[in-house]
């Protein structure tokens with residue numbers, strides 16, 4: 479990268495659902511491999527990176543509860559799904575010569591270390607890409623909230639929500655073809671207009687901690703680096 483990156487430390491939230499690629503379930507190795515390449519490139523350019531991956535490609539607690547399962551059990555399964563995604567990303571990063579560590583909010587010592595904030599920050603400072611798995615460790619939350627929480631805890635200067643849509647729209651673009659995209663919005667605009675691209679708890683935490691948030695399309699190769707270079711890709715949420 480010719481220019482110095484605009485950001486020192488980021489928290490990247492990757493949609494689990496987008497990892498499926500064209501499939502209906504699971505992980506497309508091509509998608510996760512391409513993302514790992516982009517993440518390593520950005521890390522080599524000097525950006526410190528923490529990652530939270532969703533679990534929507536495997537299980538979501540609310541969906542399991544709707545099918546009759548106990549909600550808390552469903553949420554535990556959803557959190558374990560995020561551990562699987564994090565392990566897959568750790569593997570993809572390491573296969574490409576990067577360094578990664580999965581830390582888990584649920585104790586699961588044979589596969590990942592516990593999340594300990596100071597330890598995670600130390601890994602990041604040493605150039606390791608830290609994957610924060612198992613969400614917040616609590617049911618009734620989502621990985622969006624986990625991403626906002628970890629971003630604040632590690633002192634990230636930007637939270638990036640990487641998803642299948644190219645920003646925040648006036649309505650869900652998957653349901654309303656007349657919806658139009660915002661370039662920039664305040665935190666309270668997202669909450670008050672009920673723009674359901676990210677859960678309210680996550681937006682409120684970003685607002686209270688004045689953490690800028692950018693929502694962008696992760697299916698377009700190169701977008702992560704473009705954002706690190708300061709290009710206005712997607713929608714920026716900050717300010718009143």
Ligand SMILES: Nc1ncnc2c1ncn2[C@@H]1O[C@H](COP(=O)(O)OP(=O)(O)OP(=O)(O)O)[C@@H](O)[C@H]1O
Nearest residue numbers: 493494495532534641646647649650652673674675
């Ligand atoms: N106003 C809006 N602007 C943009 N997207 C919106 C809006 N309202 C709802 N959405 C929807 O928000 C979703 C965000 O996708 P994403 O897959 O990242 O959700 P997630 O639940 O955070 O991730 P995961 O797949 O990991 O569970 C998109 O499917 C999009 O259609």
Ligand SMILES: O=c1ccn([C@@H]2O[C@H](COP(=O)(O)O)[C@@H](O)[C@H]2O)c(=O)[nH]1
Nearest residue numbers: 532533539553556557613614619620621
């Ligand atoms: O803190 C958390 C984070 C997640 N969960 C459960 O995991 C799934 C998958 O996460 P997504 O954010 O939907 O991708 C989620 O639906 C919850 O069931 C959780 O309980 N607590």
